[in-house]
Amino acid sequence: MSEYSEPTSQPGGASPAPLWEVFVRARRGLAHTHVGSLHAADAELALHNARDLYTRRQEGVSIWVLPAAAITASSPDEKDAFFDPAADKVYRHPTFYEVPEGAAHL
Amino acid sequence: MTAYVEQTGPRAVPTASGTTSAAPELTPAAPEPVTKRFEFVLGLADDALVAAQRLAEWCTRGPEMEEDIALSNIALDQLGAARLLLTYAGELEGAGRDEDALAYRRDDREFRNCLLVELPNGDFAVTMAKLLFLAAYQVPLYTALAGCGDERLAAIGAKARKESAYHLDHASLWVRRLGDGTDESHRRMQAAVDEVWPYPHELLTPDPTAPVDPATLRADFDSVVSSVLTEATLTVPETSWTPAGGRNGVHTEHLSYLLAELQVLHRAHPGASW
Amino acid sequence: MYGNDFPADDTSSGLLGEVEAAEMALREAAERGRHGAAGADPAAYFTEVIAADQKVEPRDWMPESYRATLIRQIAQHAHSEIIGMQPEGNWITRAPSLKRKAILLAKVQDEAGHGLYLYAAAETLGVSRDELVDLLLAGRQKYSSIFNYPTLSWADMGTIGWLVDGAAIVNQVPLCRCSYGPYARAMIRICKEESFHQRQGYEILHTLAHGTPAQREMAQDSVNRWWYPSLAMFGPPDTDSTHSAQSMAWKIKRFSNDELRQRFVDMCVGQAEVLGLTLPDPALCWNDERGAYDFTQPDYAELMRVIKGAGPCNRQRMEHRRRSHREGAWVRSAAAAYAAKQASKKEQASRKERVA
Numbered sequence: 001m002s003e004y005s006e007p008t009s010q011p012g013g014a015s016p017a018p019l020w021e022v023f024v025r026a027r028r029g030l031a032h033t034h035v036g037s038l039h040a041a042d043a044e045l046a047l048h049n050a051r052d053l054y055t056r057r058q059e060g061v062s063i064w065v066l067p068a069a070a071i072t073a074s075s076p077d078e079k080d081a082f083f084d085p086a087a088d089k090v091y092r093h094p095t096f097y098e099v100p101e102g103a104a105h106l
Numbered sequence: 107m108t109a110y111v112e113q114t115g116p117r118a119v120p121t122a123s124g125t126t127s128a129a130p131e132l133t134p135a136a137p138e139p140v141t142k143r144f145e146f147v148l149g150l151a152d153d154a155l156v157a158a159q160r161l162a163e164w165c166t167r168g169p170e171m172e173e174d175i176a177l178s179n180i181a182l183d184q185l186g187a188a189r190l191l192l193t194y195a196g197e198l199e200g201a202g203r204d205e206d207a208l209a210y211r212r213d214d215r216e217f218r219n220c221l222l223v224e225l226p227n228g229d230f231a232v233t234m235a236k237l238l239f240l241a242a243y244q245v246p247l248y249t250a251l252a253g254c255g256d257e258r259l260a261a262i263g264a265k266a267r268k269e270s271a272y273h274l275d276h277a278s279l280w281v282r283r284l285g286d287g288t289d290e291s292h293r294r295m296q297a298a299v300d301e302v303w304p305y306p307h308e309l310l311t312p313d314p315t316a317p318v319d320p321a322t323l324r325a326d327f328d329s330v331v332s333s334v335l336t337e338a339t340l341t342v343p344e345t346s347w348t349p350a351g352g353r354n355g356v357h358t359e360h361l362s363y364l365l366a367e368l369q370v371l372h373r374a375h376p377g378a379s380w
Numbered sequence: 381m382y383g384n385d386f387p388a389d390d391t392s393s394g395l396l397g398e399v400e401a402a403e404m405a406l407r408e409a410a411e412r413g414r415h416g417a418a419g420a421d422p423a424a425y426f427t428e429v430i431a432a433d434q435k436v437e438p439r440d441w442m443p444e445s446y447r448a449t450l451i452r453q454i455a456q457h458a459h460s461e462i463i464g465m466q467p468e469g470n471w472i473t474r475a476p477s478l479k480r481k482a483i484l485l486a487k488v489q490d491e492a493g494h495g496l497y498l499y500a501a502a503e504t505l506g507v508s509r510d511e512l513v514d515l516l517l518a519g520r521q522k523y524s525s526i527f528n529y530p531t532l533s534w535a536d537m538g539t540i541g542w543l544v545d546g547a548a549i550v551n552q553v554p555l556c557r558c559s560y561g562p563y564a565r566a567m568i569r570i571c572k573e574e575s576f577h578q579r580q581g582y583e584i585l586h587t588l589a590h591g592t593p594a595q596r597e598m599a600q601d602s603v604n605r606w607w608y609p610s611l612a613m614f615g616p617p618d619t620d621s622t623h624s625a626q627s628m629a630w631k632i633k634r635f636s637n638d639e640l641r642q643r644f645v646d647m648c649v650g651q652a653e654v655l656g657l658t659l660p661d662p663a664l665c666w667n668d669e670r671g672a673y674d675f676t677q678p679d680y681a682e683l684m685r686v687i688k689g690a691g692p693c694n695r696q697r698m699e700h701r702r703r704s705h706r707e708g709a710w711v712r713s714a715a716a717a718y719a720a721k722q723a724s725k726k727e728q729a730s731r732k733e734r735v736a
Contacts, residue, residue, distance in 0.1 A: 016510040017170075017716065019503070036566075037500045038172060039509060041715035042722065044279060049172040052179050053493055057573070073439065159473060162485055166469040166700065169708025171462065171492055178489035182482060189478050206477050230711050286721065287714025294710070371534055372476045378592050380476040380534075380584075 019068040020046040022053075024060035032064050040065075144198040145218060146316050147259070148208070149353050150247070151191030152219030155209060156361070157240060158184035159368055160227055169230050176276060180237070183269040190262050210372040214362045220352040222305035224361040231291070231298035234280045238334060239306045241274035246326035250318040259317060278334045285338025296340055303343045308350040395553050399571040402556035406564060409434045430631055435561035438504040446630055447505050450560055452521070453632065454502040455512045459523035461495035462516075463697050467531040468540060476534060483580050484537060490577070494570045501562040517702050524548075525683060526613050528691030535588050535595075535602035541581010543603070543610040543648070549578060550644045551614065559631040582651065589655045603652075604660045612678040614641040620680070645675050 017039040023032035035054050040046035046065040055063065161181035168174030192205040203211075222240060227233050248270055251263025284295040312321035335342055351357065372380075412434070422441035429436055436442055465488050472488065475481035499509040515521040526544055531537070552574075555567040588599035615637040618624060627633035635643075645664075652659050663676045685691070 016508060017712070036497060037503070038496065039170075040172065041283075041712075042719035045172075045283075045715060045719075048176060048276060048279065052175045053172065053496055056179070056489070056493065155478075158481075162472050162481075165472055165485065165488055166465045167704045167707075169704075169711035171496055173708075173711075174465075175489055175492045175496075178485055178492070182485055182489070185478065185482050185485070189482075192478075209478055210476075230708070283718040284711070284714050287717045288710070290710050291714030291717070367473050371474050375476070375592060375594060378476075378595055380480055380587060 017041045020050070020065045021068050021071065022046075022050045023064040023066075024050075024054055025062035026060055028061060032062065035059075037068060038065075140198055140200075142315060143256075143317065144195055145353075147191055147195040147198060149218040149220075151188050151195055151208070152217050153223050153240070153244075154184045154188035154191060156217070156219045156364065157223040157236075158182075158188055159364060160223060160225075160236075161233075163227055164233065173230075177233075180273050180276065183266075183273065187262065187266045187269070190265075194258050194262070206372070210369045214357055214365050215355045217357065217361060217365070218353055218355060219357075219361075220305070220309050221349055221358050222302065222309065222352075224352070224358055224364060225302065225305065226360055228298065228301070229294060230280075231284050231294040232301060234277050234284065235295070235298040235302040237273060238277035238281050238331065239302060241270050241277055242327045242330045243306060243309045243323060244270040245274050245330075246323040247318060247320075250322065254317050256317060274330070281334055281340075282338045285335070285340045292339065295338065299335065299340055300343045304345055304347045304349055307348040308352060311350065311353075395549055396572070396575050398553050399556050399568060399575075402553070402564070403568050405433070405557060406435065406568070430559050433557075433559075433631070435564060436559055437561045445626075446632075449627060449630070449632060450563065451502055451505050451507055453627075454498055454505075454563055455507075455515070455521055456523060458495045458498035458502060458512065459516045459521060460527065461491045461498060463523045463701060464527045465491045465495075466697055466700055467527055467529070467693075468537060470531050471534060471537055474534070475537075480537075480584070487541075487577055487580065490573055494573070497566045497570060501566040504562045513705070517698070517705060519689070519698065522687060524613060525686040525691060526609050527697060528686050528693045529606070529609050530693050532605075533598050533602055535585065535598040536606070538581045538584030538588060538599065539602040539606045541578055542585055542651070543581075543606050544613070545574060545578045545581060546648070547610045547613045547644050549574060550640050550647070554634040554640075557631070557634060563632075582655075585655055585657065589657055599655075600657055603657050607660050608678040608682075611641060611645070611675075612680070612683040614638070614644065616680055616683065617677070642672055645673050649673055 018041070019037055020040055020043075021037050022035050024035045025032045038046065038049050038053055040049050043065060047063060050063050050065050054060070158181045161177050161184065164177045165174065165181075168177055188209075189205050192208045196203040196205065196208055222236060225232075225236060227236075245267060248263040248267035251259045252267055254260055254263070281295060284291040286292070306327065310320050310324045310327060313319055314321075332342060349358075409432075412432070423443070426436065426440065426442055426446075429440070436446075468484060468488050468491075472481065472484050475484050499512060502512060503509055512521065516523070526547075531540070549571065552567055552571055556564055556571055558564045558567065585599050585603075588595040590596075618636045618638045624633065624636055628636070648659065649664065661676045663674065665674055666672075667674045686694070689695075
């Protein structure tokens with residue numbers, strides 16, 4: 001659950017295992033969703049750890065792990081420039097459209 | 107050693123070579139007697155149960171917290187397989203013993219597990235060597251069972267082989283890392299392989315009358331293990347020592363202690379439910 | 381997952397209902413949206429987010445003391461999960477049936493998982509897990525005092541599930557609405573997974589209480605030993621609690637120690653009756669006026685002694701954790717060395733490719 005915090009902040013201890021972000025596809029047909037993070041020395045170990053940590057209750061059919069350090073996050077200061085332009089494009093959403101009475105299965 | 111084995115009951119007599127043959131009082135023509143299958147299933151059940159008990163000893167002691175979870179998962183898989191196999195063994199025996207009667211109220215001489223699983227955990231390298239060998243045996247074993255004529259065993263095999271495949275994957279992952287990690291880890295991993303190496307021999311001893319003849323698993327076992335050891339930059343030990351006896355109820359000194367711990371509470375309250 | 385076939389007890393499904401409500405509230409708060417960003421006055425923005433019951437997220441500006449409070453609380457919580465594995469881990473190899481062995485092992489494993497979720501939530505605040513673990517091992521961060529009591533009988537597995545996990549759930553359910561997003565989300569996941577923990581404990585006690593005389597005695601003895609330490613889990617009384625007021629204003633904490641303790645006692649009385657076991661408090665009785673049970677407070681002087689390290693098992697628990705950490709060091713180094721070797725092999729291979 002590092003939520004893309006500062007990926008570089010790893011002070012303390014000698015060579016701690018790197019941080020990995022974990023994404024799980026819960027069922028076929030759904031996208032991979034961020035579920036949390038973990039530490040592992042390499043990708044193969046990270047995948048094993050992710051399986052045991054985040055899918056103990058059959059929560060997933062597929063797992064991605066990627067090094068937290070490889071994620072570039074938008075900075076909070078840029079938030080408006082990044083996300084507000086999408087705010088007025090309501091036509092991207094189905095609820096923007098009025099469905100005439102009697103038209104089913106839309 | 108044969109003298110004692112007969113007293114412990116169900117019906118296999120070790121020959122001089124340490125392999126098992128049908129007990130003499132059974133007519134040779136009988137098509138695989140039920141007691142023989144009971145013994146076979148019990149052996150697999152006890153392997154899984156004792157392996158689970160040893161792996162569970164790691165709980166709260168893993169080399170990292172993530173590994174604690176992984177070892178518990180593998181212990182839970184083994185325990186799950188043990189319960190299915192013990193239940194089936196009890197039914198084959200037909201004497202009304204359920205999984206708990208078999209797990210908690212037999213003495214070590216009545217256990218049929220291989221010696222490999224009862225060896226103490228040692229350090230993490232020894233545990234991984236034990237798991238590598240056990241999984242390299244269980245994967246082809248359960249795969250063969252999944253296709254055998256006994257429906258119950260086939261169902262158990264089909265479920266357990268997927269779990270064992272993961273155990274094999276996990277053990278190989280660590281054996282490679284320890285073998286090809288630091289000088290210290292290489293030294294420890296090599297020592298662990300040297301220590302444990304002789305024990306799987308017992309698991310692969312031919313028994314043509316068993317539902318799956320262990321001899322047929324050897325090719326798979328050898329190829330998997332040797333490729334992992336090579337990748338891990340480890341040397342295959344050379345030894346002619348082949349300890350055995352577990353399948354006949356003649357164990358190492360360790361098993362009795364393991365069972366004392368496993369059974370202490372259950373035996374202190376005869377007839378109680380939990 | 382393990383057939384919690386015990387007759388549903390309403391209080392605990394009520395708690396699970398609250399977890400689901402918290403999850404829904406989280407989603408609703410997210411949907412209400414918040415346009416307009418922190419801008420020139422991040423402190424005012426922070427206050428607005430809290431006031432609107434919305435979530436503070438990792439990269440948002442936050443007061444340093446809010447960050448420090450959260451780190452301290454989440455880390456303590458994570459440490460408690462990890463140290464809390466030991467008292468129950470103590471009985472895994474001796475569990476009296478294979479079914480109970482499987483359930484207990486799965487439960488202790490869950491606790492390790494919950495510890496890791498929580499460390500990960502703490503890491504979003506800019507500390508590393510290694511730092512936090514070092515602080516624990518050096519004795520500079522605490523864990524819940526309850527885990528410094530010994531598990532002396534199998535019945536303790538039941539009582540820990542019923543009383544200790546019960547108290548933890550009462551404490552934790554409100555945290556699902558905590559203002560800090562990653563902590564709230566971790567708590568929702570944890571509370572959902574823990575719903576089986578309390579029930580399996582209650583089932584163990586119910587079986588013992590209806591078993592042989594020796595089993596019954598074992599169960600009562602266990603409840604006698606754990607009742608007051610469980611009450612102490614809610615912390616010192618409100619009059620003495622140093623952190624409460626600010627935490628409540630920040631919506632990190634939502635109810636006071638005494639409110640939660642009262643709620644717990646009120647839940648337990650009926651549950652004890654169903655078990656046929658006695659809570660070891662002769663003063664326990666219904667107070668019509670307050671609409672709640674009167675009860676004897678735990679010994680807070682004892683609580684302070686245990687927190688300061690003088691409980692029966694403090695030294696043992698810490699030494700166990702230190703030993704595991706120490707004995708695993710060569711394995712962790714090996715994994716790091718292997719990863720470095722593989723990475724450099726890969727690098728060399730791709731360099732060769734580029735040259736060719």
